[in-house]
Amino acid sequence: MISPRARLTDADVRRLVKAEDEEERAAAAHKLCRAMDRNELDPMEREAAQKIMRVLAADAAELVRRALAVTLKSSDLLPRDVAQKLARDVDTIALPIIGFSPAFTDEDLIEVLRVGDATRQTAVAGRPFVSRDLGEIIAIEGVEDAVRTLAANDNADLSERAMSVSIDRFPQGDVVTALAYRKVLPVAVTERLIGLASEAVREHLVSRHALSADTAIRLATGARERATVDLIDQASATQDLADFVAQLNARKVLTASLLLRALARGVMPLFEYGISELSGVAHSRAWLMIHDAGPLGLKAIYDRAGLPPRLFPAFRAGVDTWREMITEDADLDRDHFQQRMLERFLTQRPHAGREDTAYLLDKLDYGPAEDILVGAANAA
Structure with a gap:
C-alpha cells in the first residue's frame, strides 16, 4: 500500500500492469485505489493517480475495472472522463x-x-443527491421503477411539477405510495395522493401532512370518505x-366545540387564533x-367572540x-404534555358536552400522538 506521502509515478503504473493474472491485478488495483483515495495528494500526485485510473479503466479484465469502479465510486478523485467511460461499461461496473x-x-x-x-x-x-432539474427529467422520461425510486429518495430535490407528473404517469401502485411517504409534500400533492392512495397510505397522509382547510373539512365531515x-x-x-x-370560520366549522377540544388537548394556538377570528380582535x-x-x-x-355562556367554565x-x-x-415533550393536559382537564369535570367529552376520552385512551403540535412554547 502507498504510504501517506509516497509519490505516484509512472513506476506505479508499470508495477500494476506487470501482473498477468487478472485477479492479482484486480487486488493490486483495489489496494492502490484505496490508498489514492485515502491519502492527501499534491497536484503532481493527483495527476499521476488519475493517469493510473485511466489505465485501469482501459484494462481488458472486468475484475480490474470493477475494482476501480467500486473502490472509487464516491470519490471526487475520479476524473469525469473516466466516470463517463465506466458508466458505459457492463452493469457490474x-x-x-x-x-x-x-x-x-x-x-x-x-x-x-x-x-x-x-x-x-x-x-x-x-443517487445521494438528485437536483431539481434532473428530478423533473426522471419524472417525465423515466420508467416506473426509476420514478418510484426517485419518489422514495428524500435526498432528491423534487419540485411540485415533478411530483404531479409522476402522479399523472403512474396514478396507481408503488409511485403513489413512495410519494406519500416523503418527509415533505406540497399541500396540492398531498390532496391528489389522498384521492389515489390505499386506505392505510391515506391515513398516513392526513396524519403527517397539512391539508387545505377545504379538504380538511371535507374529510372530517364526509361520511362517505374512507379516511377522516x-x-x-x-x-x-x-x-x-x-x-x-x-377558512374554518367561513365554512362555519369554527365552533365552540372545536375550540374546547383544541384547548383541552393543549393546542393553545388554535384556541387563541380561533378567539381572535370570532371576536374580530387582532x-x-x-x-x-x-x-x-x-x-x-x-x-x-x-363574550365578544359570541361563544356560549354555559361553556365558559369549561x-x-x-x-x-x-x-x-x-x-x-x-420540560415535558409535547406528547406527554398533551396526555397530562387531557388527564388534568378531564378530572376537573368541566361542563363540556357529551360528544366533546367522548372525543377527549378517546384521545386520552389512544395515547400520545407524535404529530400533534401542542404549541406551548409558541404561546408562552
Whole structure:
C-alpha cells in the first residue's frame, strides 16, 4: 500500500500492469485505489493517480475495472472522463459509478437516463443527491421503477411539477405510495395522493401532512370518505394558522366545540387564533386578553367572540389547566404534555358536552400522538 506521502509515478503504473493474472491485478488495483483515495495528494500526485485510473479503466479484465469502479465510486478523485467511460461499461461496473460518482454533471446523468435501460435509470434516481432539474427529467422520461425510486429518495430535490407528473404517469401502485411517504409534500400533492392512495397510505397522509382547510373539512365531515381527518391535528400542522382558522370560520366549522377540544388537548394556538377570528380582535391583543389581562380578560374576549355562556367554565378550566402545565411541566415533550393536559382537564369535570367529552376520552385512551403540535412554547 502507498504510504501517506509516497509519490505516484509512472513506476506505479508499470508495477500494476506487470501482473498477468487478472485477479492479482484486480487486488493490486483495489489496494492502490484505496490508498489514492485515502491519502492527501499534491497536484503532481493527483495527476499521476488519475493517469493510473485511466489505465485501469482501459484494462481488458472486468475484475480490474470493477475494482476501480467500486473502490472509487464516491470519490471526487475520479476524473469525469473516466466516470463517463465506466458508466458505459457492463452493469457490474457502471451501476456503482452511475449511482454514486460526484464526477458527473446533470447533463451526463440525463444522457445516461436517456440511453440507459431501466436499471441504469433507477441508479440515477437513487443517487445521494438528485437536483431539481434532473428530478423533473426522471419524472417525465423515466420508467416506473426509476420514478418510484426517485419518489422514495428524500435526498432528491423534487419540485411540485415533478411530483404531479409522476402522479399523472403512474396514478396507481408503488409511485403513489413512495410519494406519500416523503418527509415533505406540497399541500396540492398531498390532496391528489389522498384521492389515489390505499386506505392505510391515506391515513398516513392526513396524519403527517397539512391539508387545505377545504379538504380538511371535507374529510372530517364526509361520511362517505374512507379516511377522516382531525381538524385540530391539521390546524397544528398548517404553517399559516390565521388563514386556516379564517377558512374554518367561513365554512362555519369554527365552533365552540372545536375550540374546547383544541384547548383541552393543549393546542393553545388554535384556541387563541380561533378567539381572535370570532371576536374580530387582532391575535396579539387576543393573546394578551387570554393570558395577561387578569381574570376578566378571558371572559371579556370570550363574550365578544359570541361563544356560549354555559361553556365558559369549561374554557376557564382549560386555560387554567394549560397555565398550570406550563408552569409545572415545562420540560415535558409535547406528547406527554398533551396526555397530562387531557388527564388534568378531564378530572376537573368541566361542563363540556357529551360528544366533546367522548372525543377527549378517546384521545386520552389512544395515547400520545407524535404529530400533534401542542404549541406551548409558541404561546408562552
